[in-house]
Amino acid sequence: MKGTAHKIGDDINTDYIIAGKHKRDTFDAALMAPHLFEDLDPGLASRIKPGDIIVAGKNFGCGSSREAAPMVIQAAGVSAVLAPSFARIFFRNAINIGLPLLQCDTSAIDDGDLLEIDIAGGVIRDKTHKKDISFKKLPEAMSAIFREGGLVPYLKKHKQFPV
Amino acid sequence: MGKTISEKIFSNRSGRDVYANDIVVADIDRLMAHDGNGPLAIKIFRDLGGARVFDPARMVFVLDHYAPSPNERVSRIHDIIRNFADETGCRLHDVGDGICHQLMMEKHGVRPGDLVVGSDSHTCTYGALNVFSTGVGSTDTAAAMLTGKMWFKVPETIAVNVVGLPPQGLAAKDVILNIVSLIGADGAAYQAIEFKGEYASAMSMDDRFTFSNLAVEMGAKAGIFEYDDKTGAWLDDVGSGKGDYAPVHSDRDALYSRSVAVDVSALAPVVAMPHAVDTIAPVSDLDGLPIQQAFLGTCTNGRLSDLETARGILKGKKVAPGLRFIVGPASRDVYIEALKNGIITDLVEAGAVIVPPGCACCVGVANGIPGDGDAVISTANRNFRGRMGNAKASIYLASPATVAASALFGKITDPRKVL
Numbered sequence: 259m260k261g262t263a264h265k266i267g268d269d270i271n272t273d274y275i276i277a278g279k280h281k282r283d284t285f286d287a288a289l290m291a292p293h294l295f296e297d298l299d300p301g302l303a304s305r306i307k308p309g310d311i312i313v314a315g316k317n318f319g320c321g322s323s324r325e326a327a328p329m330v331i332q333a334a335g336v337s338a339v340l341a342p343s344f345a346r347i348f349f350r351n352a353i354n355i356g357l358p359l360l361q362c363d364t365s366a367i368d369d370g371d372l373l374e375i376d377i378a379g380g381v382i383r384d385k386t387h388k389k390d391i392s393f394k395k396l397p398e399a400m401s402a403i404f405r406e407g408g409l410v411p412y413l414k415k416h417k418q419f420p421v
Numbered sequence: 422m423g424k425t426i427s428e429k430i431f432s433n434r435s436g437r438d439v440y441a442n443d444i445v446v447a448d449i450d451r452l453m454a455h456d457g458n459g460p461l462a463i464k465i466f467r468d469l470g471g472a473r474v475f476d477p478a479r480m481v482f483v484l485d486h487y488a489p490s491p492n493e494r495v496s497r498i499h500d501i502i503r504n505f506a507d508e509t510g511c512r513l514h515d516v517g518d519g520i521c522h523q524l525m526m527e528k529h530g531v532r533p534g535d536l537v538v539g540s541d542s543h544t545c546t547y548g549a550l551n552v553f554s555t556g557v558g559s560t561d562t563a564a565a566m567l568t569g570k571m572w573f574k575v576p577e578t579i580a581v582n583v584v585g586l587p588p589q590g591l592a593a594k595d596v597i598l599n600i601v602s603l604i605g606a607d608g609a610a611y612q613a614i615e616f617k618g619e620y621a622s623a624m625s626m627d628d629r630f631t632f633s634n635l636a637v638e639m640g641a642k643a644g645i646f647e648y649d650d651k652t653g654a655w656l657d658d659v660g661s662g663k664g665d666y667a668p669v670h671s672d673r674d675a676l677y678s679r680s681v682a683v684d685v686s687a688l689a690p691v692v693a694m695p696h697a698v699d700t701i702a703p704v705s706d707l708d709g710l711p712i713q714q715a716f717l718g719t720c721t722n723g724r725l726s727d728l729e730t731a732r733g734i735l736k737g738k739k740v741a742p743g744l745r746f747i748v749g750p751a752s753r754d755v756y757i758e759a760l761k762n763g764i765i766t767d768l769v770e771a772g773a774v775i776v777p778p779g780c781a782c783c784v785g786v787a788n789g790i791p792g793d794g795d796a797v798i799s800t801a802n803r804n805f806r807g808r809m810g811n812a813k814a815s816i817y818l819a820s821p822a823t824v825a826a827s828a829l830f831g832k833i834t835d836p837r838k839v840l
């Protein structure tokens with residue numbers, strides 16, 4: 259996958275990803291997608307093109323358990339989220355729906371960088387800075403879920419949890 | 422090797438001898454979903470081919486986030502839950518019964534040693550009852566509805582030792598906001614917290630709920646207390662004391678990832694500053710800052726003792742002109758008690774607007790959205806920009822006493838002036 263980096267800060271909470279008022283009336287992520295990151299940066303949703311990559315600081319996705327958060331990121335066409343750390347519930351939710359989260363040092367990536375991600379090869383190539391960044395492997399249980407595209411396809415196929 | 426409370430609960434519920442960082446599949450004692458995340462869980466449950474819920478008596482739905490419904494779309498969402506509960510025999514609390522977490526503890530037999538999950542991050546509140554309880558998303562909820570199980574990584578545990586004699590006017594909320602600031606918004610990520618020490622033992626159950634509730638604001642998976650006589654008495658009071666529950670104690674030689682000591686004798690009342698829970702300031706530094714709205718309620722501080730504290734400050738007085746003072750009791754039972762002993766009358770006479778038991782204006786989806794440029798002082802657990810529905814408002818988090826004192830003067834006010 260290949261896309262432009264959109265750089266955001268530390269501790270981006272699920273309210274910033276999608277505000278409660280926009281998730282209240284629906285659980286259709288496509289309807290919520292125009293409001294992605296609205297209270298953080300009102301113009302960001304319209305700047306994100308399909309395939310683009312969110313590059314965040316530490317503790318991305320802290321706050322509520324709303325699965326709408328990763329769903330809306332996915333519905334906006336984001337191909338992956340990069341951060342040095344992810345909050346626990348968000349991490350599970352994203353993997354459960356098959357949204358790639360890559361845990362890595364994001365400090366050297368700048369807003370607007372062109373990134374190419376090779377998930378199987380374990381490397382992120384910053385084409386702008388001509389620099390490779392490695393990311394942490396998912397724990398085995400989560401990797402198994404992710405490989406099937408999420409927990410629903412995993413459970414349909416395997417009929418039990420990956421433990 | 423000795424075990425923490427979390428290691429023991431996961432060992433009991435997985436039938437294996439497990440320690441931190443082991444991956445387990447564990448049996449769930451109780452499962453909760455609310456109107457915010459429940460309809461999606463129901464949809465995913467159907468996608469999984471689900472028809473019967475593993476044990477309808479253990480699955481509780483609560484309509485609390487948008488209660489009563491503000492529009493026809495939300496009404497449809499509520500109907501999805503009502504119809505599903507009706508069809509499957511799951512338990513249902515309709516609008517007005519209260520906040521999901523308060524109801525799980527009051528009405529659904531959450532008991533020491535249990536493993537409970539809910540589709541809400543503040544499910545960690547029941548840790549005060551010596552329970553491992555944690556928040557999950559809708560897909561995990563759906564899988565648990567089907568199987569009665571969930572996979573977990575057994576967390577490491579941070580021991581938070583709270584000691585010392587509190588100075589006059591220091592509330593439990595002030596102490597836990599100090600702890601959140603000390604540990605940081607992600608300082609306990611992926612870990613459990615055990616609250617220990619003489620102050621923790623001396624705390625009332627209501628105050629322990631406030632502590633456990635804020636565990637997730639440090640990234641923690643759970644915030645657990647030891648069981649004691651107060652826990653037992655509280656469970657007896659709500660009718661969960663019958664039967665043979667088994668409290669879980671940590672071993673003396675249990676392994677903790679780290680220990681944090683907090684001496685309350687050195688602390689003073691604080692507020693969490695906009696727009697982060699872990700950035701605090703002494704309330705005395707902000708004394709005099711004008712506010713337009715004060716909110717007393719939520720799963721953090723909407724319980725009887727919180728309302729009683731506010732009544733103590735406001736009885737016979739009037740809140741400042743031009744200030745909205747919104748009060749949301751945490752549950753119908755809290756509301757009824759507050760009616761019976763005159764708290765509600767005193768608060769309404771002082772100028773309060775009482776909203777139905779539920780999440781009220783906590784998450785910006787019901788009555789009580791602040792206006793542009795408003796400063797709000799609130800007893801809730803989150804003050805992110807836009808949290809209450811308007812990104813142009815600022816939210817300060819504080820104790821019930823600070824909120825009531827501030828409502829009285831229309832300015833952030835040190836509660837020690839009026840206590």
Ligand code: SF4
Pocket residue numbers: 486520521522541543719720721779780783784801802
């Ligand atoms: S009161 Fe607020 S924090 Fe608690 S469950 Fe409701 S919305 Fe969430």
